[in-house]
Amino acid sequence: AQRVTQPEKLLSVFKGAPVELKCNYSYSGSPELFWYVQYSRQRLQLLLRHISRESIKGFTADLNKGETSFHLKKPFAQEEDSAMYYCALLNSGNTPLVFGKGTRLSVIA
């Protein structure tokens, strides 16, 4: 069965420091991976998806099939990055997204 693991419930970093939010997945096929973000008092929204190979708000994520990981990275954290981040997996079957349990990022000034 597909599974998404985010090992850190809370990650605190100082402003300007690099940040890495970890995501590991379990799926035997070719998954599509996503990062969703929920800022305070806002609704959950898509941040980025691996197939786009894009950088959004300075964040990037690379799919590593060998390590079954999709870590979210940003070289210099900003206070406005403080939010709840969810990693999600879409398998090739006809089932909805599977979300991890989320990591709360706190950027300290």
Add this chain to the structure above:
Amino acid sequence: NAGVTQTPKFRVLKTGQSMTLLCAQDMNHEYMYWYRQDPGMGLRLIHYSVGEGTTAKGEVPDGYNVSRLKKQNFLLGLESAAPSQTSVYFCASSPSYSYNEQFFGPGTRLTVL
């Protein structure tokens, strides 16, 4: 466009009471979903629908029922609320699985006493 809207925003119930949460979307999306968000548990799928008149169970369906009588609406019902159903409920919609971006509503905070 309003996107995905949810009614009500807040609700307090007593154990055993029933209620219905309404989700509406104006994006003509085929697929709709109901999640619950609990601390330390993340987002868990309750039920989902792949089109008008269809519903399917998600990860945590027990204690909930759903209906999709109209394409734009997806209702979540609690027949006999329990304290374990205290949570924040999110509705989402997407054009299809293959498109894969889900659009979320603002959430409904439900407390069951």
